[in-house]
Every structure is written in structure tokens, then in C-alpha cells.
Amino acid sequence: MRLGLPRPGPARVVAVTTAVALAAGAAGWLVGARVRSPADAAAAHRPPPASLITVAVERRTLTATVTAQGTVAYGAPQPLTLTGSVAAAEDGTVAAPLVTKAPAAGRTLREGDVLLEVSGRPVFVFKGSVPMYRILRRGSSGDDVQQLRAALRRLLPGRGVARSGPLDGRALDAVARWYDKRGYEAVGPSREQRAEVRRLEEAVRSATGPALADAKADLADVRRTYGISIAGGEVLFLPRLPVRLTTVTVKAGGAASGVIGTVSDPALVVNGDVATDDADLVRTGMPATLEHSSGATFPATLSAMGAGAVPAAGASADGTPAAGDEGAEGSQEAAAAGTPIRLRPRNPAKLKALAGQSVKITIKVGGTGHAVLAVPVAAVYTASDGQARVSVQDGAGKVRDVPVEAGLTTGGYVQVTPGGAETLTAGDRVVVGNR
Structure with missing residues (x-):
């Protein structure tokens, strides 16, 4: 459908003129709405009015x-050193001591444990600070003997081992019992010692007069040290037990002497x-x-x-x-x-x-031990009079200063106690800055 225009003449001129005027006015309005003066532009870029940043007072335990x-x-690891030699073979032969069963690193050694075997003989660990440096026999005395007695009393409380004194038959019987319990045999008198005792006993039976007294004295001397003995290399005294066997530096077949590893506290x-x-x-x-x-x-x-x-x-x-x-x-x-x-x-x-x-x-x-009033460190300031204060803003935006005593500071918070007539409670808003 075509829209008709007025016929040529005055009416048509008026209509066209009116339309042009309206279009120009609309364009001018649009341009005017988008164009601003420099003053208006500057006003639009001004920052908003400053406002305070506040946080709530908390009740918390400070640590x-x-x-x-x-x-x-x-x-800390300590060296583990073998001392002395194990007992000789039954036939009396003596060979270079070799490790026949090596210890395993990482195990925990407790009193009475077998650390390793040397030439088939056990090396026990007992608690004590004095090293084992000799063969212990019936009649032996000293600090090492007292350590052995103490260990036997702990390990075999029912054997009646005395607390002190030279090694006697009861203590040596306990030694033999411990060896047997761990699957070994304690060292008894050698073949030669047994033969010597039999000879002296026979001499006592056959002697008369002054010779009898001499024979009895000789037999008493032999029996004074006769019986079970403990070789110096079969007991290793350690100041503390239990310990963790940290490292092992020997292997089966290696020489059994010197440092064989390290031990440390197992905890x-x-x-x-x-x-x-x-x-x-x-x-x-x-x-x-x-x-x-x-x-x-x-x-x-x-x-x-x-x-x-x-x-x-x-x-x-x-x-x-x-x-x-x-x-x-x-x-x-x-x-x-x-x-x-x-x-x-x-x-x-x-x-x-x-x-x-x-x-x-x-x-x-340190710590307060209980819940206290706490605010961020930034909320506390020192006034010109030297008094610590916080600024509290109420719901209407009004700000009041509250004197406080600052306490423990930790984790970005400080304990505060209000002073004077002013009050401060959990939930109050304290000023920490502005924006």
C-alpha cells in the first residue's frame, strides 16, 4: 500500500517543512543529551564521600x-663397639673371632637380647655403664659384677640373686639359666680344670698328716674360681636400653672386632x-x-x-x-x-x-587461658596523652573514643580491657581504617 503525499502546492510545502523541522529537533536533543560540559565531566569523576571501615569486637581465647x-x-646415634673375646672352643683351640650371625639394622635391642653371634657364641646386651673388659668367674668382684647382678635380678627375678657381693654359685646358676633360656650353653670348667679338680680331690683322700692340710688348701684354691665363667666378649654393657640398632657395618664371615654399627634411642x-x-x-x-x-x-x-x-x-x-x-x-x-x-x-x-x-x-x-575482648591490632592507637584507645562507631554513624588497656598480642589480634567510664562489649564496631 502506497502512502500518498499532498498534491503539489502550498500544502505539500508546509508538510515537508514541518517534517524536516521535527527531525532536526530530535537530532539536536540526542546530541545535547550526550554532550557534557568540562565541569559536569569533572564532577562525575569525583570519589565518593569517605566512609569508615569497622570490624566487630570479638570475645575469643588468645594463644x-x-x-x-x-x-x-x-x-643421636652412638657407636657400638665389641670388647673382649668370646669363649674358646671345648677342645681349647683359639681362632680369629668371626661373625657367624650378623645383627639386623632397624631392630630394637632390649636387655638380655642376643646382638650377634661370634664364632658360634652369643653376645648379650645388658644395661650398664662400665664396659666388659675381663672374664668373670666365681669370686670376681667390682662394678662390672654389680652390673651383671643387677641385670640378672631384672631378667630372672625369681632366682634369688643377691644385690651385691662377689660372684657366687647362685649368681652363676642364674647366668647358666639365662644362657639356656636363649638357646645357648654357658661356659663351664674346661677339660683341664675338671681333671685338676679330680686330681686334687684324690690327693685329699689319700693324704695324711701335714700333706692332707696342703692338699685341702690346694683344692680350696682351685674351687674358689671353679665353675661357670663369662667371657669378656659375650656381654656388651650399654648405658641405655632399649636402643634402636641404627646401622650395622659387619657381615657374617667378617672379623668381629671394633665398631660394628651404631645404636640410637628408639623413641x-x-x-x-x-x-x-x-x-x-x-x-x-x-x-x-x-x-x-x-x-x-x-x-x-x-x-x-x-x-x-x-x-x-x-x-x-x-x-x-x-x-x-x-x-x-x-x-x-x-x-x-x-x-x-x-x-x-x-x-x-x-x-x-x-x-x-x-x-x-x-x-x-602463652595465652589468656579464657575468652577475652579482642580487636585487630589496627584498631588500637595511642593518643597524644599516651593512652591506648579504640574508636567505636554506633549504628547512627557516630564515633566515640574508648580508652583501653592492651594485653596479649598474637595472630593479628590484641586483648583489650576498657577503662574509665566508657564501655566496650563484644559486637561493638571499632574503626580500623577508612575508604
Whole structure:
């Protein structure tokens, strides 16, 4: 359908003119709406009026901590050295002592255990600080004998072994019982000794007069040391038991002498360092938390610090000797990084799989012990009069200053106690900045 225009003439001119005027007016309005003066443009870019940033006062328990990095490890390893020789063969032959059954690294040695076999003979571990350095026989006395008596009393409480005194028949019977219990035979009198006793007994029976007294004296002298004996190499006294056999350096068929491995405390510990600035804040006995990268946490206690917590030079994290040991120089460099600390986990068995791995150490050095009013550190400022204050904004936007006494600061929060006539309660909004 076509729209008709007025016929040529005055009416048509008026219509066209009107349409052009309307179109021009619309275009002018659109342009005017989009064009602004410089003043209007500047006003549109002005920042909004400033407003305060506030946070709520909280009631929470604050705990102050010191953090460090540590490594799960066994106790400092100590060398394990064989002393003395095992008993000779029954026929009296003496050969170079050889390891006939080597120990296994990683096992825990307890009192009375057989560490290894040398030439078929057992080497027992007993608790004691004096090394075994001789053959012990009936009548022997000394510190090593008292250590042996103490061990027998612990291992065989029903055998009636006396607490002290020279080795007697009852103590030696207990020795024979222990050997038998572990599947070995204690060393008794040699063939020659037995023959000598029989000869002297016969001499006593046949002697008369002054010769009888001499024969009896000779027999008494032999019997004074006659009986079971313990070879110096068949007992190894260790100051502490149980211990973990960390490393073994001998094999079956090898020479049985000198250092044969290392032992360490079987209980796992955590060795680390705290920053020098934090060292004055910590002390032994403080509770701590160990956190593994997996997120698992374990309670622990700070057991040593300073020189008493320095790991042995050359020991790796799992208690084995480290390659490339730098000796004292390496220890000094480690100490320079901070103050050494050692922690004992409350449940060491749960950390067995983490030996040699790193953990985060968090030591609790203080705390409020109960819920207190706390605000972010940024909320507290010191006025010109030296009084610590916080600014509280009410619901209407009005701000009032409240004097406070600042307490423990930790984790970005500070304990506050309102002073004067002003009040401060949990939920109040305190100013921490503006925007």
C-alpha cells in the first residue's frame, strides 16, 4: 500500500517543512543529551564521600605461639663397639673371632637380647655403664659384677640373686639359666680344670698328716674360681636400653672386632631450630603441635634446647650416618641458623612412618587461658596523652573514643580491657581504617 503525499502546492510545502523541522529537533536533543560540559565531566569523576571501615569486637581465647621447622628423627646415634673375646672352643683351640650371625639394622635391642653371634657364641646386651673388659668367674668382684647382678635380678627375678657381693654359685646358676633360656650353653670348667679338680680331690683322700692340710688348701684354691665363667666378649654393657640398632657395618664371615654399627634411642624425636629473636620466649616443658604437610597433627613437648638439643655431627634425619659429614664446622653452621630445639612427641609410634620428614612446629608460649575482648591490632592507637584507645562507631554513624588497656598480642589480634567510664562489649564496631 502506497502512502500518498499532498498534491503539489502550498500544502505539500508546509508538510515537508514541518517534517524536516521535527527531525532536526530530535537530532539536536540526542546530541545535547550526550554532550557534557568540562565541569559536569569533572564532577562525575569525583570519589565518593569517605566512609569508615569497622570490624566487630570479638570475645575469643588468645594463644601466643612460636613457629619453626623440624625433622622427625631417631635419637643421636652412638657407636657400638665389641670388647673382649668370646669363649674358646671345648677342645681349647683359639681362632680369629668371626661373625657367624650378623645383627639386623632397624631392630630394637632390649636387655638380655642376643646382638650377634661370634664364632658360634652369643653376645648379650645388658644395661650398664662400665664396659666388659675381663672374664668373670666365681669370686670376681667390682662394678662390672654389680652390673651383671643387677641385670640378672631384672631378667630372672625369681632366682634369688643377691644385690651385691662377689660372684657366687647362685649368681652363676642364674647366668647358666639365662644362657639356656636363649638357646645357648654357658661356659663351664674346661677339660683341664675338671681333671685338676679330680686330681686334687684324690690327693685329699689319700693324704695324711701335714700333706692332707696342703692338699685341702690346694683344692680350696682351685674351687674358689671353679665353675661357670663369662667371657669378656659375650656381654656388651650399654648405658641405655632399649636402643634402636641404627646401622650395622659387619657381615657374617667378617672379623668381629671394633665398631660394628651404631645404636640410637628408639623413641622418635623432632629436631629443629627457633629464630634467635624467639629463643627467649621458649623453655623446656612447653606444649607444642607438630603438623605434617598432609595436614596430620601430633602433640609434643619441648624437651631440650641449646647445646643439649644439637644432633650428633654426621647423623642424618633418620638416625643414620650422613654422607659428606663436615664435622664440627657443619654443626656450627647449623647452630648459627638459630637456637637448636628438640621435641618429644606424646605418641612417638604414630610418627614412625614420618622418620626423616619435615614438620611444622608450633610451640605455645602463652595465652589468656579464657575468652577475652579482642580487636585487630589496627584498631588500637595511642593518643597524644599516651593512652591506648579504640574508636567505636554506633549504628547512627557516630564515633566515640574508648580508652583501653592492651594485653596479649598474637595472630593479628590484641586483648583489650576498657577503662574509665566508657564501655566496650563484644559486637561493638571499632574503626580500623577508612575508604
